[in-house]
Amino acid sequence: MTLDGVFLNVSIISAISILVAASSFLLGLFVYLNDTKNILNRSFFALTFFTALWIMSVQVAISVPDAAVILFSRRLALAAAVWIGFLIYYFSYYFPRPNKSYQFPFMWVAMVTIVISVVSLFTSYVLSNVTYIAGQQRNVYGFGYYVFAAFFIGSLLLGIYNSLSKRSELNREERIQINLVMIGLVVSGAIALTTNLILPQILGVYDTGQFGPLAVVIFVCLATFAMVKHHLFNVKTIAVELLVSGMGLVILLMVLFASSNQDKAMDLVLLAITIIVGTVLIDSVISEERQKDNLEKLDKDLELANNRYKLLDQARKEFLSFVSHQLRTPMTVIKGYASYLREDGFYNSPDKVKDLSNKITDAVDRMDSLIASLLDARTLEEGKMNFAFQQIDFVKLANSVFEELKSSGIAKNLALSFETAVPSITVSADQIKLRQCVQNLIDNAIKYTSSGFVKVRIRTDGEWVTMSVQDSGYGLSDQVRGSLFQEFVRDSAVASKVKGLGLGLYITKEIIKAHGGEISADSEGEGKGSVFAMKLKVTPQ
Amino acid sequence: MADERPRVLLFVEDEPDIVELYKIAFEAEGFTVDDSPNGKSALERISSYTQNDFSRPTVMILDILLPDISGMDILRQVRKNPLFNNTPVIMFTNFSSDDIRDEIAKTPNTKYLLKVQTSPPQLVAIVKQMLGIK
Numbered sequence: 001m002t003l004d005g006v007f008l009n010v011s012i013i014s015a016i017s018i019l020v021a022a023s024s025f026l027l028g029l030f031v032y033l034n035d036t037k038n039i040l041n042r043s044f045f046a047l048t049f050f051t052a053l054w055i056m057s058v059q060v061a062i063s064v065p066d067a068a069v070i071l072f073s074r075r076l077a078l079a080a081a082v083w084i085g086f087l088i089y090y091f092s093y094y095f096p097r098p099n100k101s102y103q104f105p106f107m108w109v110a111m112v113t114i115v116i117s118v119v120s121l122f123t124s125y126v127l128s129n130v131t132y133i134a135g136q137q138r139n140v141y142g143f144g145y146y147v148f149a150a151f152f153i154g155s156l157l158l159g160i161y162n163s164l165s166k167r168s169e170l171n172r173e174e175r176i177q178i179n180l181v182m183i184g185l186v187v188s189g190a191i192a193l194t195t196n197l198i199l200p201q202i203l204g205v206y207d208t209g210q211f212g213p214l215a216v217v218i219f220v221c222l223a224t225f226a227m228v229k230h231h232l233f234n235v236k237t238i239a240v241e242l243l244v245s246g247m248g249l250v251i252l253l254m255v256l257f258a259s260s261n262q263d264k265a266m267d268l269v270l271l272a273i274t275i276i277v278g279t280v281l282i283d284s285v286i287s288e289e290r291q292k293d294n295l296e297k298l299d300k301d302l303e304l305a306n307n308r309y310k311l312l313d314q315a316r317k318e319f320l321s322f323v324s325h326q327l328r329t330p331m332t333v334i335k336g337y338a339s340y341l342r343e344d345g346f347y348n349s350p351d352k353v354k355d356l357s358n359k360i361t362d363a364v365d366r367m368d369s370l371i372a373s374l375l376d377a378r379t380l381e382e383g384k385m386n387f388a389f390q391q392i393d394f395v396k397l398a399n400s401v402f403e404e405l406k407s408s409g410i411a412k413n414l415a416l417s418f419e420t421a422v423p424s425i426t427v428s429a430d431q432i433k434l435r436q437c438v439q440n441l442i443d444n445a446i447k448y449t450s451s452g453f454v455k456v457r458i459r460t461d462g463e464w465v466t467m468s469v470q471d472s473g474y475g476l477s478d479q480v481r482g483s484l485f486q487e488f489v490r491d492s493a494v495a496s497k498v499k500g501l502g503l504g505l506y507i508t509k510e511i512i513k514a515h516g517g518e519i520s521a522d523s524e525g526e527g528k529g530s531v532f533a534m535k536l537k538v539t540p541q
Numbered sequence: 542m543a544d545e546r547p548r549v550l551l552f553v554e555d556e557p558d559i560v561e562l563y564k565i566a567f568e569a570e571g572f573t574v575d576d577s578p579n580g581k582s583a584l585e586r587i588s589s590y591t592q593n594d595f596s597r598p599t600v601m602i603l604d605i606l607l608p609d610i611s612g613m614d615i616l617r618q619v620r621k622n623p624l625f626n627n628t629p630v631i632m633f634t635n636f637s638s639d640d641i642r643d644e645i646a647k648t649p650n651t652k653y654l655l656k657v658q659t660s661p662p663q664l665v666a667i668v669k670q671m672l673g674i675k
Contacts, residue, residue, distance in 0.1 A: 321637070325606065328635035329556055332656040336562040339660035363558070474608065 014059050017213040019249060021055035023220050024048045026245045031233050040095055041233060047087040047185075054080035055213035058196075061130075062137065062210055071130050074139060078148060079121040081192075085155030086113040088185050092162035095181070096174045099166055116151055119144055137209070141201065149197060156189050177232045184222030191215035240285045244278030322502070327370055330363035337363075373503040380510045387430040387514060391539055394427045394434075395420050395458055398467055401438045402456055409446040409454055416446075420458040425465050426539040429515055437508040441469045441532045444504070449473030452529070460538060468533040476523035476530050484521050485509045512536070550668070551598035552576040553583040553615060554633070555607055559656065563602075566661035570669070580610035584618055592624065600668050601625075605634040605641065613641060620648065629671035633659070 028048025035041045057077035061070045086109060093104045120126040125144035130137055163182040167175055192212040199205040226232035228239045251271045258264035337356045379385045402418045409416045427434075445454045452472025459466050476484065485505050505521075512519045512534050523530035550572045554560050557578075564574045575598065577583040583603075590597035601619065605612035612632060619625045630651045632641070637655065645653040652667065659667070669675065 325634075325636045328655075328657040329559065332635065333558050333562055335657065336661050339662055340565070343662055359558070359562075 011210075013210055013214065014063060015253060017055055017059050017210070019246075019253075020213060020217045020220060021052040021059075022249050023242065023246065024055070024216055025052035027220055027223060027238070027242065028052075030238055030241045031227075034233060038233075040091070043087055043091045043094065044233070047084065047091055050080045050083040050087065051216055051219070054084060055216060058209065058213055067130070070137070071127070074130055075121050075127050078126055079117040081152060082113055082117040082120060082148065084189070085152040086110070088159040088189065089155040089162070092159040092178075092182060092185075095178060096170065097166070099162055100169070101165055112151065116144075116148055120148060139200065145201070152189075152193065152197075156186055156193075160186060173230055176230050177226050180222045180226035180230070181219075181232065184219035188215045188217075188219040191218070237282060237285045237289055241282055244274070244282060248274050248278060323370075323374070327367060330366040330370075333363035334360050373507065376507045377503045380507060385433075385510075385514070387433060389428050389430055391426050392429050392431050392434070393424045394429070394465055394467070394536065395422065395424045397431065397435055398438050398456065398458060401435060401442055405439070405442050405446060408443075412446070412450070414446065414449055414451070415453040416455075417453070418456045422458070422460055425458070425460055426541070427465060427515075427536045428539050429536065430511075433511045434515065437511050437534060438467065440504045440508045441467075441534065445469045445471040445473065445530075445532070449529075463538060464535050465538050466533055466535045468531055470529065470531045472529040474530075475526045475528040476521060477526050481521055481523065485519070508534075547595065547599075548572040548672070548674075549596060549598045549600075550574050551583065551586070551601045553580065553602070553607065553612065554604045555579060556604075559604075563661045563664060566665045567668075570665050572665075572668075578608075580607045580612070580615050583615055584610075587615075587619060587622065587625065590624055597624065598628065600672060601628060601630045602633045602664075602668075603630060605632060605636050613644065616645075616648065616651065629668070631664075631668065631671075633664075 025048055028045035031041050031048075032045035054077050057073045057080060061073035061077065064070060064073070089109065090104070090106075093099055098104070116126075123144075125142045126148050127139055127145070128142045129140040131140055132138065159182065163178050167178075170178065192215050195208040195212040195215070199208045223232070224238060224242060248271065251267060251274055255264055255267040255271055258267050337360050340356065376385070399418060399420075402416075406416055442454070442456060449471040450473065453470075454472075455468075455470045457468045457470070459468075483502075505519075509519050515536055517534060517536040519532070519534045521530060521532050548571055550567055552560060552563070552567075552574055554576060555578045560574075560576045564576070567574050573596075575586070577586060587598075603612040603615050607615075612634070616630060616632065619628070619630060627650055630648075632645055632651065632653045633656055634641075634653075635656045642653050645651050650671070652671070654664070654667070
């Protein structure tokens, strides 16, 4: 059955083949236009382009009566098939991620592809001639045909290997995508190989060649399904684009094969309407998809923000609970000693009353210190802490803090040392705040070391000065180290290891940061001591 | 029930100021106060006692937020020890928690007290009541 048209004697099979070629080409084009920079999109487009080229070459060969054109078209089909083989291998290697088991041998595979395709197209080594027997075309192949067949079959097999070898690394959706694409390619390729190579050459069956191109419809359908249902290439509008293009193509064919000028004119009008309406439809679908994407993104952002708020709220509650616990300790001491004053027999001498007064004062000072930390943290949070920068001798400052705190270390029988590589070094700093930081680090080291040593060292490389405080104390687990410089300690189990309100190091960190410096903490683990270090910029002399 | 053993209190508390504060009242009432600043050393001490050891604690006061392990973990270990499964224990903390309160309510011969609400004389009175002594 044929369609008598303008200049071709076209069968129904040929018409369908042309449609399949156009669909394949358009599919690849839409994928490419979706992301022109992505190598996978580009290689997929190239694959569909050569597939369409192969189909059209075969169609030209069976539709046109000119012998030279037939021979050239047949050779062009073979050359296109070589590139299809290469692209199946290439695409399967890179999709969705490159195979880890080997490096793609691009240079020599590309060279072999170019050589075989050029030889197929321009020489008689692969296809030497096309003859006719009982009105049917017969290809007469040269010895190069076996090289061509081996290359194509090898590409298919390597494509299957690439897909199977990376299955374990892929997530569920990627596995479905690769299954659909590779099944489509391999089945279409295998059918085309059978109808266009094996049956004619090996079994002498020559009238199946025109059916080979139809097999490509399997690849087109499976790839389209993968895109629509399983987000292959993230092409969201492919269905409507293909539908509109398909409709346009069918109407175009109707125009080409219209029997009268009146029908042709009507079909042309219909084609114009289809193009206009189709373009508007595609635009609106793209716009809708974009809005949907924006809404999804907003939704995700909102969920993230909500989760963050919940975490912060939880941290705030835990922090408040912890603050109340810490403030209650000095209050317990004050109230406890006050209760002794009410009881007879406990504090009945001036010395004991003085001792009690000292203990109550110490407890009040401790509460005041805790409250001061809270206020400092609040000021830092609001970015309102003021600094009075001046040039100060950092070695002198650190040494004076060390001397002040030494006695509490000596009382615990700790070995204390202060070493400095330079006798003095100048930094630009707020003296009071920097002193607070140095005090925090040395005081912590002494407090959290029950036996052993506390070593304070100052080093400089000319540009930076680093003070490190090393101790043989409780050490830090990874969990505690992660929370050390945070404002809110989230876990009461961690919080119990961090004395005071746990704000000292946060405040120290923020002050050092405001001075353009850095602070760090390191430890080999619980019970293995720790090293805290602060780094400041040296004032050039 | 009272017995003839010495009044020995195991006080597991990491704040020296708190230990010193309450020790005065207990020692004035004839208690021997054995204090431990962390959970691990307390557990080692508890597991070292034997049936014939008359210096073993007759009452325990446990802080909850300790530097190494939770006081609640110590309580659970104490209750598994046959020597101490009925020893009066006071969970002594400034940390308010309904969950901890509920767990302690289900544990026999165990109380949950807030430090800031319990002066030293009051704590001594509660301990004496739990021991059944005047």
